Amino acid sequence: MSLKGKIQKFTITRGEGETAELADYEIELDEGMVVLDCVHRIQHEQEPDLAVRWNCKAGKCGSCSAEINGRPRLMCMTRMSDVVDETEDGKPIEIRPMKAFPHVKDLVTDVSWNYEVAQKIKPINGPDEMNWEFNQNEADRVQQFRECIECFLCVNTCHVLRDHSLFDEFAGPRNLVRLAQYEMHPLDQEDRIPEIKKEFGVEYCNITRCCTEVCPAGIQITDDAIIQLKERVVDRYYDPLQRIWRTLTRQKVRY
């Protein structure tokens, strides 16, 4: 069914923090629109001061994260045809900012916590000589993690942060992906396992996989990053046989 000419209701968070409220809008749709186009149309035709963060409109910059009908998504990659289908007839499409982060205004939230955590992660420490060579399959494994566009939908989705606000104890899925990317780098010599367990709190993750469900870059956050880090923590702390083996072979590791 063509969406051209359809009159669609929206309800969008307006205001700042505690005083924010939902406001109703109505616009005429065109064929092939995404949700961000609709927000721009409302901004253009009705509310010039509607705050929304966006940049590339191609799912690569990670700016336009929002909760559309209660599901965190990139506004630029969410087709109106899909959203209209899932919304009950006559009901408005609901657009809210990400719940887990401090609210700034309208659809804009402050995601700077993620960058502060990222700065605490030890960077890759490879050989001094810069002619680094490794196999394609070794590269592929960490390349997946570089697909991250830092939209922070995974962090917003994670119940450890969203419902329990454990921002001081847990690094969040995005930064665990970064830790996996560095830790599994074929030439990296740094050891981050004690930090991954203690400072970055990988054990707070209970593998409910919502971060993977929501990732617009299609990164297997749970299977390929977090579970692999958890298994490395098990190697170090919870596997008695490996401890005995390390003692016998005189391997020194940090705990």
Next chain:
Amino acid sequence: MRTLGEGIKLPVINGLGRTNRVDKWWTQPLAMGFALTFALIYTFWRLFLHDTGISYDLDGSTVMSPIFSPNVLEWDLFGLSAWDHPHWVNAAILVLWIPFGFRGTCYYMRRVYYRTFFASPTACWVDEPDINKKLGYKGEKRVFILNNLHRYFLYAAMIIIAIKWWDVTHTLTFEGGQYGFSIGTFIMAIEAFLLTMYVTSCHALRHLAGGALDRWTTGISKIRGRIFDKLSIANRSHGFWFWTSLAFVFVGDLWVLAYNEGYFTGLAEWNLILF
């Protein structure tokens, strides 16, 4: 550092089942909760209340119920066959802690039970009950630290799988040294295959096989890298193998139970001797 949790908060709704989602988010956890509860109740009934009819013989071939296979009480190992065991002890009670432990600490199962039984969270973007917040969330610490034993259950499960395949061979040998098969062969072989795939796609196995290494360039590590790649493919569908293998344990048990109760006897007694 500034605590983000203390930042400006939006006026959001909180409490069990509160969400802005518009889809039927509760169907999957509900279905999975029912399936697991049924599996637990049925297993309890079979173990403690109705542990008869656990196998049937067909001209010398033996078809075992998956719940009671391997029947260690028939083994001479550790003097088990000679053991004058209490009447409530059966093969399943002695062995089932292995699959229970393996499934209970499985990375896929953890997703399912944290969602269905602990509402932590019930579904993505659905708020948790207030009691979860009052108790304070500790993740996989406290009692859940036992989940880290997954690899040890994996080692035990691999032994069980080998014995399961050995049990399949018991359905192939008939009286007089003849070889053939019956419907029971298929049921036990499918069950053994699904369990093999479930164990093969395990996250801990994938880690131990090659995931623990950063480099897969020389000698053994090259082989381990190849194994890691292959296991990763199976690992993607770990959930599928979890449910199908679990379901077939009960299909197999119901088949054996049904035969012993006198159902499907014609079909079950059909067999083909090959040589």
